[in-house]
Amino acid sequence: MLKTFKTGGVHPPENKISANAKIEQLPLPKTVFIPVAQHIGAPATPVVNKGDAVKVGQLIAKSSSFVSTNIHAPVSGKVKKVDVAPDSTGYTKQGIFIDVEGDEWMEEIDRSEILVKTTGLDGKAIIQKIQDAGIVGLGGATFPTHVKLVPPMGMTAKILLINGVECEPYLTSDHRLMLEKPDEILVGTQLLMKAMNVEKAAIGIENNKPDAIQLLTGKAKDYKGIEIVALKVKYPQGGEKQLIKAVTGREVPSGGLPIAVGAVVSNVGTAFAVYEAIAKNKPLFERVVTVTGKGVKRPSNFKVRIGTPTSELIEAAGGLPENTGKIISGGPMMGKALASVDVPVTKGTSGILLIEEKIANRPEYLDCIRCSRCVSVCPMGLEPYLLMTLGEKQIFDRAEQERVMDCIECGSCSYTCPSNRPLLDYIRFGKAKVGAIIRLRKK
């Protein structure tokens, strides 16, 4: 029997229509906008000024604290300005505009495709290099990777989990990466193991990607300590805590980090980025983005430079279909609708999804019928109907008692609700408020 997590979960239609599209390099855009806050933590501080010439891979914004990260130029050209522009939420954020001129890379970046299997660096040096390369979790949460690799005092990591689950419907960027760069991912995994000083690693892949499982299982024999685990197709299998539960059988305690059970989870995209940073000296400035949707002419997986406007990706995939109702950054379950197509691709953009109008809009919601479907699908064992009411009535102390902070915002409750109630909207609101209260209390 395939491994999976026990509590809750749903199975939305997979719709992986771009699964067979090979990763293509997207043509360079004319200008890029690189927000300085595209990761969790403090925004980076720009180190370039208007008029400066930059090369691909050059540091343009410096990490400003421990939980923060460097940002590198994804293109070569001239810095047009350091100014504000709207990000995916519509609020303006600071960032760097670069006018693209040519494609001149920094000399130290190795652009060949030759696989480099070994490194002379020790664990500490690897972590330092990961930090310098500006690597963040590419699964979508964009948490700086170097922070994860240093366990807090008194805790030791025992196992590294690489997340190749990609449980979000439609998205195929991780799937394609596993098919096209299996060795790189495995080397990256080994580098991460070395950095953390662990003996064991497991790559979790959902069973709807048999080709990737087969390919990686074959290759993993050459790499010591790496196991490939096929997992049952169930959303949100790719959630950090769900993956740990499925692979190791252990449960992360409420409010705790995965390290509390000796696990560290990284995405396959992150493992690949780590490989590139260590073996090829290449900082993180491009990533694989799926452009998909039922009406899209050419559903594709593109290798995109950070900062490329979303409109260029849509253009490259055959243009915006007439009947598009929503443009979503990310997958249909956890992604966010974009207010404008000028929004750039950031380190956390895993996909651009174009949803047709007839299913894009949310129907009017009705009263709760107490069917408790939300309770049975919640992968964290929460009571979403109750948390929603507490958010609606703004009873935040009770919401905290009901573990609102444990919510992983997977959206299974909203997805399954027969009354179309906006459960997650209110829970997220409650979570934000409770989070603010907790931070205030700690001060």
Add this chain to the structure above:
Amino acid sequence: MTITIILTIAILSIIGTTSAVILFFVAKKFYVYEDPRIDSVEQALPGANCGGCGYAGCRAFADTCVKAADLSGLNCPVGGNETMGKVADILGLVAEKKEPRTAFIRCNGTCDHRPKTSNYDGVSTCAIAASVYSGETDCQWGCLGYGDCFDVCEFDAIDLRAGLGVPLIIDDKCVACGKCVDACPKNLIELRKRFPKDRKIVVACRNKDKGATARKACDVACIGCGKCEKECNYDAITIENNLAFIDSDKCKLCRKCVSVCPTNSIIELNFPPRKIVTEEKEVCNTEK
């Protein structure tokens, strides 16, 4: 039959009498002395329980007043000076004189001024909408129009003006309790001095973007040009972050700034009409 009725009455009477006796002694034993002035102060208060004074309802406020050594810092915004005078008389203290205030909404981005550029289809509350994105127009500062202020107002002092997208304060009902100020996630509502006849001159904009960006998003955005600042004879207007601000303590309601504002972002309310009457614009349709 008769016996049953008599028995029932007798038993119930006995239970009743015994309980009454017990309750009498319990009430005596556990009697809590409460200052009778709390009741009379509470009587003098408006009884709206709005929380505008900063305490949990009128009773809590009355309790605080009675216990306080002097009434400085204690003010019932709903009752105003008159009520506080009465409270002071009861307690034999002196009440501070407070200038009456009223709420101002610093946005005039109704849907004919501010074109819609995206469509929000989540929950219709400002708090949630503001936490996920900046709004349906290109102005990230302006009113969202879902009416969180309307929902919290207990005095019916906010008119949502369904269809216009920006609410209006009904001045004769507003008591400046400040609930709407806290409810607005964009911080558009402010409490300021109430002028005679509820006249208001206000920069109805909070857009801190550069002039060109602000103007593109909204017809009536403040572009921070500084004309009003130069025109004002009383130093009441200051410009900061591309945005003008009128200090209501210094403003003399001369209305000169209103006529020089190139984008009409300074609005006058409750003034007698000027000679040149502007044309009424058609009301456009958007739902709450």
